[in-house]
Amino acid sequence: MSLLIDAWTVLAVFSGVFFFLAGTVGLLRFPDALTRLHALTKADNLGLGLIVFGLLPQAVDVWMALKLIVIWLLVLIAGAVVSQRVARVARAQESGQ
Amino acid sequence: MADLLLWAAVIVLALTAAGLLRLLRGPGAADRIMAGQLFGTGGAAVLLLLGAGGAYAAIDVALTLALLSAFVSLTFAVYAGRAGTRQALGRGEE
Numbered sequence: 469m470s471l472l473i474d475a476w477t478v479l480a481v482f483s484g485v486f487f488f489l490a491g492t493v494g495l496l497r498f499p500d501a502l503t504r505l506h507a508l509t510k511a512d513n514l515g516l517g518l519i520v521f522g523l524l525p526q527a528v529d530v531w532m533a534l535k536l537i538v539i540w541l542l543v544l545i546a547g548a549v550v551s552q553r554v555a556r557v558a559r560a561q562e563s564g565q
Numbered sequence: 566m567a568d569l570l571l572w573a574a575v576i577v578l579a580l581t582a583a584g585l586l587r588l589l590r591g592p593g594a595a596d597r598i599m600a601g602q603l604f605g606t607g608g609a610a611v612l613l614l615l616g617a618g619g620a621y622a623a624i625d626v627a628l629t630l631a632l633l634s635a636f637v638s639l640t641f642a643v644y645a646g647r648a649g650t651r652q653a654l655g656r657g658e659e
Contacts, residue, residue: 492580501595523617546635553642558595
């Protein structure tokens with residue numbers, strides 16, 4: 469049983485790290501501000517989401533698991549709001565040049 | 566298992582540091598905000614991985630960092646859009 473839990477953790481955490489890699493490479497390589505924003509939100513939501521999803525079975529008690537989920541929801545909401553504002557700044561930046 | 570999570574934390578930290586290149590090169594304010602937000606989320610991810618590995622207090626630190634990085638990025642985004650800021654940054658000619 470514990471092997472299954474460890475396998476779940478390893479699989480989810482390292483797929484989360486992979487999405488972080490994809491998001492960071494996208495942030496560095498993409499030509500335009502808005503495409504970078506697209507890559508960044510992948511790294512944010514999916515990378516951190518999968519890492520938290522992988523860490524859930526490792527939680528010692530229920531409160532720790534709830535804290536992990538609260539962090540994930542906070543980053544999701546913050547990411548959504550910040551992405552809207554960043555897209556507005558990127559749009560203004562494009563039209564400004 | 567704990568050292569495996571430690572290695573994942575090291576990888577995510579390296580990726581977040583690489584993301585800071587965008588902060589250096591970013592042509593506009595939008596790219597710098599994105600790098601700042603990636604830094605916040607990446608830092609929170611590293612702290613979570615370390616926290617689940619053994620140092621359970623790091624999870625509360627990650628919660629605080631995630632909260633603060635949200636406000637930092639939001640404030641930066643709001644003030645970068647203002648004409649006054651663009652004036653101050655010497656790009657107010659449009």
